[in-house]
Amino acid sequence: MTTDKQHIVVTGGAGYIGSLLTAQLLHLGYRVTVIDTLLFGGESLLTFLSNPDFHFSKSDVTDSRCLKNALRRDWPKPFALFHLAGIVGFPACQAIGNQAANFYNVDATKNILEQSKTLGIEKFIFSSTYSVYGMSLNGVSVKEDSPLNPQSLYAETKIKAEEILLPAKAIVFRLATLYGISPRTRFDLIINQFVLDAFTKRELLIYQRGYTRSFVHVRDVIDGLLLALTSLDEKNDQHLYNLGTEDGTFTKDQIVQMVIKRLPDTFVEYKDLTFGGDMRDISVSFEKITHELGFKAKVSVDEGIKEVVNTLRLGLIREPNHIRYRNSQFIVS
Numbered sequence: 001m002t003t004d005k006q007h008i009v010v011t012g013g014a015g016y017i018g019s020l021l022t023a024q025l026l027h028l029g030y031r032v033t034v035i036d037t038l039l040f041g042g043e044s045l046l047t048f049l050s051n052p053d054f055h056f057s058k059s060d061v062t063d064s065r066c067l068k069n070a071l072r073r074d075w076p077k078p079f080a081l082f083h084l085a086g087i088v089g090f091p092a093c094q095a096i097g098n099q100a101a102n103f104y105n106v107d108a109t110k111n112i113l114e115q116s117k118t119l120g121i122e123k124f125i126f127s128s129t130y131s132v133y134g135m136s137l138n139g140v141s142v143k144e145d146s147p148l149n150p151q152s153l154y155a156e157t158k159i160k161a162e163e164i165l166l167p168a169k170a171i172v173f174r175l176a177t178l179y180g181i182s183p184r185t186r187f188d189l190i191i192n193q194f195v196l197d198a199f200t201k202r203e204l205l206i207y208q209r210g211y212t213r214s215f216v217h218v219r220d221v222i223d224g225l226l227l228a229l230t231s232l233d234e235k236n237d238q239h240l241y242n243l244g245t246e247d248g249t250f251t252k253d254q255i256v257q258m259v260i261k262r263l264p265d266t267f268v269e270y271k272d273l274t275f276g277g278d279m280r281d282i283s284v285s286f287e288k289i290t291h292e293l294g295f296k297a298k299v300s301v302d303e304g305i306k307e308v309v310n311t312l313r314l315g316l317i318r319e320p321n322h323i324r325y326r327n328s329q330f331i332v333s
């Protein structure tokens with residue numbers, strides 16, 4: 001087939017971030033191969049099926065021939081790969097246990113990196129998480145070179161994956177906590193979940209109301225990830241960026257106030273229970289991505305909350321409490 005369209009691979013392309021990234025890459029004129037085991041179904045990919053620039057391979061990133069087998073022989077070699085597949089979030093990692101979490105998040109990353117190198121793929125882009133920092137010390141915002149202090153198995157697996165990738169010149173983004181709607185929306189993320197609970201149950205049960213987190217809209221994350229294709233070159237010495245926005249730093253209580261502004265009939269109960277989860281109190285610096293890559297988030301948390309409320313009001317997601325919209329039964333609140 002003769003075409004000069006560039007080809008990109010997205011592992012985890014059926015997921016929350018991956019499905020929206022795939023849509024945007026196709027929109028921008030790339031050819032996209034998605035690799036995914038469809039842990040949460042494949043409905044998020046249905047709209048792409050008739051697109052001649054889309055190819056799907058139901059395969060597992062732990063498989064040593066996964067990438068080679070997934071690629072179409074009549075397409076040009078991919079020049080970039082976004083590695084998003086994995087067991088995502090601390091509850092899901094905790095649920096599957098230490099060995100399995102390391103297998104899917106660390107060994108699989110090494111495996112896909114090695115296969116990418118063999119195939120000569122130029123750009124390897126990875127989505128890590130700001131939870132690798134654990135907490136901010138003395139209220140100082142964490143930067144890319146701040147010490148790492150993981151509070152969960154999930155964060156530990158992300159650090160191990162980064163340690164494999166950074167020396168190999170991969171591009172690593174440490175994402176803030178996402179919110180907003182995508183073809184595979186997740187309702188186990190704080191903002192989306194608070195809106196869902198307020199909308200469906202009219203009540204919110206909030207633990208650790210004063211904890212600070214950093215939030216970013218899923219569409220802004222896509223814009224940030226895409227900068228890896230266009231704005232990064234050899235002069236950027238270390239390809240490691242926090243991805244989020246200074247405007248996205250809020251306490252849980254502030255998020256609750258924004259949710260009840262739109263859903264005022266909500267009853268809120270606060271509890272201060274400590275449990276063995278990922279209880280990070282953190283503010284993050286996004287100076288590096290702003291200055292080096294010119295990243296600027298466009299969506300505010302308030303707009304994101306409005307979007308989720310409207311999606312639910314319109315009934316666009318039929319069973320938002322269904323297990324397919326959360327990565328683990330465990331509720332993070």
Ligand SMILES: NC(=O)c1ccc[n+]([C@@H]2O[C@H](COP(=O)([O-])OP(=O)(O)OC[C@H]3O[C@@H](n4cnc5c(N)ncnc54)[C@H](O)[C@@H]3O)[C@@H](O)[C@H]2O)c1
Pocket residue numbers: 011012013014015016017018035036037038039040059060061062083084085086087088089104108127128129130174175176177178179184186189327
């Ligand atoms: N959503 C967030 O707030 C957030 C924050 C920081 C980092 N991240 C990272 O971004 C990436 C994507 O996150 P998401 O929220 O879209 O998660 P998601 O769970 O919605 O998507 C992950 C996708 O990977 C697929 N998958 C899982 N194991 C696989 C395997 N072995 N082989 C092939 N496919 C497999 C799943 O079927 C799913 O479609 C993850 O690496 C995650 O750690 C997400």
